[in-house]
Amino acid sequence: MFTPHFSTCDLPAGNQEHPRNLLKAVVAASLVTGLEMFDFTVFGFFAVMIGDRFFPANDPMTSLLWAVGTFGVGFFMRPVGAMVIGTYADRVGRRAAMARTSWMMALGTAALALCPSFASIGVIAPLIIIAGRSLQGFAVGGDIGVAAAFVLEAGPVSRRGYLVSWQFASQGAAALLGASLGLLITSTMPPAALASWGWRIPFLIGLLIAPVGLYVRLRLRDDPVSINTARHAGTPLTELCREHGTTILLAMLMIMGQTIPVYAIVYFMPSYATRVMHMPAATGFMASALSALLLVVIPPMAGRLMDRLRRRKPLALVASGCSALLIYPVFLMFSRATSVAPILFGVALFSIMVAFSAVAVTLLVLEALPARVRASGMAVSHALTVALFGSTAQFIVTGLIKWTGDPLSAAWYVAPACGVSFCALMLFKERHIEP
Template identity: 70%
Template sequence: MGKGDTQASELRKTVVATSLVSGLETFDFTVFGFFAVMIGDQFFPAEDPLTSLLLAVGTFGVGFLIRPLGAMMIGAYADRVGRRAAMTRTIVLMTIGTAAIALCPPFAMIGAAAPLIVIIGRALQGFAVGGEIGVAATYVMEAGPVSSRGRVVSWQFVSQGAAALLGASLGALLTKVMSPEDLASWGWRVPFLIGLLIAPVGIYVRRQLREAPLVDTKGRDAATPLAELWREHRRTMLLAILIRMGPTIPVYVIVYYMPSYLHRVMHVPAITGFLSSTVSALLLTVIPPLSGLLIDRLPRRKPLALFTAGCTVLLVFPVFLMIVRADGTLPVLVGVGLISAMVALGAAVGSLLVLEAFPARVRASGAAISHALNAALFGGTAQFIVTGMIKLTGNPMSAAWYMAATCLLSFGAVVLIKEQRPQA
């Protein structure tokens, strides 16, 4: 086997290893959103079902609020000690948090201790995934040549889409084969128990990776890369957060919140919501590799980012009108599919613009923190804000108002960021 074949084989192994474990961690973290209605009834009982859901999606947001802390600590560790070492530590934390949620007795059995345990488990999940996503994307991007960065980074989004697809498919399957009573009582725990596979699988896979040599840290603050980020890259951090907001809010509203939205707000059968999330997740899994191939062939990446961000803004209101006025399942699936396709096409190119905007010596920290702050400010709060707006206004189109405004702001950030594409 020649040197080129060996390098290609090593790159494939790196992409598979990082994507597989990132996908497992994403599954563990996000499956909470699919079963928010059941979790709300089990751990946050209230006379008003919408209030119960509001408390559940609020707890969903706790994991996002803690993500910046995990990103700062794990990202800085990755820049100081190594990417692989940092990624390995996220596995144990995610496993503990997922187990706490999966095995916690309901409120009816242990009272106020139940929601407290769930909140702590959710916080541990958030801490772990806060460092994982940015560090993993940095590791895999740096592992390959510049000419293949679109392809390798796109697989991070494939793994996240596959995690959503698995969660939505499990939701649809459990809804189909279980009675509503059993699903609400214990069936919702099954995906969390499956997610505990992250411990043995993740540790084995991560041990197969090589630790990349650390870049030259000369001139960087001796204590932490965070000081340099604040001193020299504040504008880049702000733009990175806003750029990532563009795909984040549609994903958490269209993919993860849609089962709860359709069932609790639009009063359609639960299976319709899970089917819509399955379609969205399938597109988020299939399209990114094609997008990655396109990215590597383009002389400039920014025009593709502008196109996808602009189309997302323009699609929001028509899609929600289709959903709200739908008299069957097909219009819902078409609507969520349109938004999901645009998000899937633009996610990798937006991520590359952000990753390459940071110098290598602080890249893991910059990528992790900007991603985590975006998730905390916009991803974790999206379901809570949308639910609150619907409850306040009584108008299911409130979700479209929020999505359109935030996606427009993200489009503006894409306009302002400077493309820093290194030469191959």
């Protein structure tokens, strides 16, 4: 990941009036969110091995179904974390909320990294895995919305797209690190060692979230925007439901258009390649690594482009529409692939569209909400969407393929979801922001 450059002429419209303070704010919010997303998503990359160790079954696909089902458990804690941590951030401050998510994520990751297998302690093992996933979900559910609001408020209006884009670049970097580790581990370790203990290595690396996260976030000064709005805030969740219910509903449907493709295609690709396409595990990790690399590089470009446009919505509509139209052709290409090239090409197409759409949609939602409910509103809309659609995407796609025996059946779920997201984007009212 390259370091963002901030020039003095862009300031002082935000609450971090010095370029160095602005850089610290972006790094603290984006870097730690990326580390938390690494801890959260690496479970999906190693779902096959985790299923074999903690959810043994006679049928490998049944074991995988249990594993991806547990992958979804953490998502259902994300709305709870979004409500609690997002409300705390709107009432007390963004910095205090972000510091608390760091150590909670570390505890959840430690439970996954150190848990004995089912063969050692029986049914207690999957219960520990579920508890660790739940704590991870609670932490990351609140952090993403709070960090996005903090970054948006940290700098000038003229650079909002670029600043917010680093949230997505950091998440792409997290996925890239996870996929790269997966590729390295599966390529260099003997299969027996990999299944026994090698899959734990990424989780142990993920424990870095505790010292790194607390260090960089506790060194931030709190933000005046949060403090001033907190003094006049009532109950953020009550205001969201009463005055911004339509905005939250449309935001959820818009975010769904990026959530389902990412979890049903990008994060699921290692399992899809091995269990469905019967390709080497390295093929799936290569596809995920390429996608993650694009999700690092493309968002800052998309953010800069949006800062030059007077409106965010047209670009979001183009990206969302292209995603919906590409679903079936890409899955058809996957099903007929005899080498890694078609899989890499299809995943790359989706990743580019998702990157543009995600940055534009996030800006639309953040700017549509007033500061006093911005953190909780963004956190809740994102967490509910991921809980309802991201958590179930791999399970539904795996089930469709298992029951039909047709790899193309995955498109039956992803394509309509992208179509609904496009319609919601058409209905969303953009708030015009003048630099």
